Amino acid sequence: MTGIFKKLLSKFFKNIFKKKKKVKLGLYGPPNGGKTTLANKICKDWLGEEMGTVSNISHETREIQIKEEITIKSKGKELTFNLVDTPGIATKIDYEEFIKEGLKEKEAKTRAKEATKGVIDSIKWLDDMDVVIVVLDATKDPYTQVNITIIGNLEARDIPVLLVANKIDLKKADIKKVQSAFPQYEVIGISAKFGNNLDDFYEALFRVAG
């Protein structure tokens, strides 16, 4: 008798605490575009804590990072999501580039190996994403194989996309060029580092994911 009661009780509690499916919001893009800087900014703004470490040497994020249940608010609206920061996607990873940035050979080779695994991981996780923010460096040429492949695949999978042209605090930044490369998407120019234009970014996020 006690057994049946226990079972019923546990079923009751399980139902109460059953998790709702959360929106998975992925940050994707080439290395060093500012994905983790933006993730940190979002976490700092809404949770008061940072998500991961950033570095000038590319491929700093080599493992998928998840921050759960972030709720953002704007003009009376609310949006809750799990934020997924992904390793940068590249077609070529060469340890010698890391040596030029000051790493020792062994460290550089390990970083190259982990970065390669990170690219595979990022791509495998793509199907799990409900919405993707593609973070591009606005000072760089947007017409690259990496950018075109990522965005083309998101389009083919019908995943809603918000395109962010980051680093607008730098003189070389050219939002128009990013916009003309991907005219099918709305492009929001921001500086994740200095927090420029983030209100527009959050508004756009509501439009895409809300």
Added chain:
Amino acid sequence: MPHQCVKCGTLYDDGSNEILQGCKCGGKLFFYIKKQSLERKEELIRLTKKEKEQIEEDIYDIIGNQIDKEKTIVLDIETINILKPGKYEIDLVNLFKKQPLIYKLEEGKYMIDIIESFKKMRDAHDEK
């Protein structure tokens, strides 16, 4: 289509016993080489023994530790190309197409469905 042992660089024809049972050097990891990539065999042969061993170790690290090292594995180098330790070329178009990194070519040759292994890794990660 030839297969090349990652460890010693020896080439074997399709269907060779060595691909099923492992190379005579003891290696169980093979590159699957398409005809147009045959020049690659030269590159691999030029690498030092240490470099080849390092590549073999790195491949096991990248494709995950669920893989049984006792079994023969054939790698599709069209998707991830390791030029030498620390130098990688990734074919994004094919990777996005979810083509497996490792193929089963015929009976007896081992296949690892990398997408499934990643899914398992992810599920384990989610449960944590």
